[in-house]
Amino acid sequence: MGVSLKDIAERAGVSLATVSNVVNGYRPVGEHTRQRVQKAIDELGYSPNLSARHLRRGRTGLIALAIPELNNPYFAELAEIAIREAAGHGYTLVMENTAADREVELQLLEGSRRHIIDGLIFSPVRIGREEVLARTADSPLVLIGEGVYDVPHDHIAIDNVAASHAAIAHLVAIGRRRIAFIGAAPSGDRQSANLRMRGYREALAAADLPFRPRLVAHTDEFGRLDGMRAMRALLALPEPPDAVFAYNDLTAIGALRALAEAGRRVPDDVALVGIDDIEEGRFSTPTLTTIAPDKEEIGRLAVRRLVARIEGTEVAAPLTVQTPFRLIRRESTRTPGT
Amino acid sequence: MGVSLKDIAERAGVSLATVSNVVNGYRPVGEHTRQRVQKAIDELGYSPNLSARHLRRGRTGLIALAIPELNNPYFAELAEIAIREAAGHGYTLVMENTAADREVELQLLEGSRRHIIDGLIFSPVRIGREEVLARTADSPLVLIGEGVYDVPHDHIAIDNVAASHAAIAHLVAIGRRRIAFIGAAPSGDRQSANLRMRGYREALAAADLPFRPRLVAHTDEFGRLDGMRAMRALLALPEPPDAVFAYNDLTAIGALRALAEAGRRVPDDVALVGIDDIEEGRFSTPTLTTIAPDKEEIGRLAVRRLVARIEGTEVAAPLTVQTPFRLIRRESTRTPGT
């Protein structure tokens, strides 16, 4: 199986250590020696055996990104950024799909992959503070998304309550009064749904609008189908909403479809705002107004902080970083006269 | 760093080899011994160090899935299936994004990850038969998608020419005569685009329709934006098409948006068919008629054949497997009276 350091050493007439130093640059190597070694490497086509390196170093060069749904374009876009950033630091990123399953999330925390990954970027949805605190694995952990705070780990997230606020404020500003929320979690165990719900209620209160429980649609999951069903239910109300704030763009897209099927005009009859700024929302008809998190920043920061922890270059106490977001107004809230 | 075999051996009062055999089951272990060892494993919380195991065995337990765009939901859906299947075989799947870049594809073939992966599932778009034949890496390779045939590797794909045929035949059947194709590759180096183009021409000929070069729209990439631009160009023609066959669902979605912006009705003015059956097309307005490959089958089969090659259980000559596809008719071709 392939060319080893030893082969190179023999070919170049030097010791193993010297070849290793040419490859890794830990200590200086004479110019003449370096060239001979490099020549041997090129000729024989050497590449280091990572298993051996990692066995020795105690690290694998792999980091994991655990997300609740690979199918959600938001996470696919985030993953793409994280993969690129990880590669830039010499790490390979492996994706773990938790499928928003509590058991899978717990296993991940317990270090089911302990020996294969150096660190974990984790977007938990079914577990909370207690479970994270009870974590037994000892490799670095960076949390992304919402839901778990006050734990001794770096955490990158947008301010969900503020984001919801901004969405509702926008709907209020264009004159809507019966604003529905799609995507409340059924059992309350989905933290981010709770936060967005809280922002919804706070913003309603701030605008002096009554909170109407019937305008809150619960969903099991947060995909297109869930959004569509929820919207149908809202449309069946005696007094349907004139605006909808959806948990994410995916449920908003589903709502859009339900509205089209029901023959409602968007935004004239019902205005619509989502969260995530997935590309799909820039091409739907109508295009979708959304709260855009800075995915680039989230992905990059998460990887950077994780790598810093792994390599011990970061020693400061774990930080919770709020990344910026902005409202992107598109056709789904572009009403005449506003 | 963790509990090792040695710790277990000491605790249970047996040799390393015995513990290894309890863990791996390569040779029988006495019942009494097994229990003592198992007890020690449970108490100490042992899990094998994979780097060490892999160094010894010469394998890493990692397989890679290299795709041209993680952002394309088709590949995200495929990846999800492949990850699940790989896990079922005890492998971890890492995703490689080639970004449809020829250089990246070549590096992959040369085994840039030689020592980190046991095998590769590869969806090439910029390279052809020669490059695959010149491959230097020696780990197993399974090709998916179209473009490279007659190479000594397993290959899973749908019959692209037939798929295009089916799409065009459907458009002809609902009475369309000026059928455009969106997604011809500019330089001809994108194999699958060429194949779909071929199917398009053949099907036109079979229906006694003239091939009109002006109805063929070239695109640089194959995303929503590309589809939108191409559609705009087609609409600017003196005699625009009455139907469009798009390279994939993503370009079709872009085309749909261009049609909406231009105020054209779909399917009344222009009917539309894509390929891939991504979920987005089930929720767009109108919903998108598509050629649906059997993603489940493709993902599962690719992983299975790769694992079989890695583990040497498959010794038969490499096979090209054509997986089934079917036309799913939705609103974008649902015309009155057909």
Place this chain on the structure above:
DNA sequence: GTGAAAGCGCTAACAA
């Protein structure tokens, strides 16, 4: 049925 020991390829401590 069980044990002893070699060695996978590499890094790093120590020596020269």
Place this chain on the structure above:
DNA sequence: TTGTTAGCGCTTTCAC
């Protein structure tokens, strides 16, 4: 600036 060597944790051959 370069070389020697121990040992990371595991599997596997050979011996008992």
